[in-house]
Amino acid sequence: MSHHEGKHEKMEPENIKEILSVVSSEIPTMIKSILSSVFSEEAGRNMGKAAAAYYKELKDGGLPEPVAVKMTEEYMRTFTSIGDMLRSGFGKGKAGEDQIQLKLEAKTKEEEE
Numbered sequence: 001m002s003h004h005e006g007k008h009e010k011m012e013p014e015n016i017k018e019i020l021s022v023v024s025s026e027i028p029t030m031i032k033s034i035l036s037s038v039f040s041e042e043a044g045r046n047m048g049k050a051a052a053a054y055y056k057e058l059k060d061g062g063l064p065e066p067v068a069v070k071m072t073e074e075y076m077r078t079f080t081s082i083g084d085m086l087r088s089g090f091g092k093g094k095a096g097e098d099q100i101q102l103k104l105e106a107k108t109k110e111e112e113e
Helices: 003-009 013-038 041-060 065-090 093-112
Strands: none
Touching: 041 065
């Protein structure tokens, strides 16, 4: 028996269920932490500084103001899009947590059968 096979045998349904239970309770906390760091006041300040630096570099590089403004707006839209994606994907609150729990429970039952 190889070392890998020994580990696999120890993963009985009760152990898997316990692991999934811990994971399902920790993932929502981790997601909330990520969201709060992305949408914090400090993150907003940093985003503003990044946009100002980007605009300054464009202007210093010789781009006309309308082009620099347009490119800076597009740059900021990237951040907004990422934020929207995070919010819609992870910001579902209790409903999102319930979906995670249901999926984990279904997987556990499937593995037990």
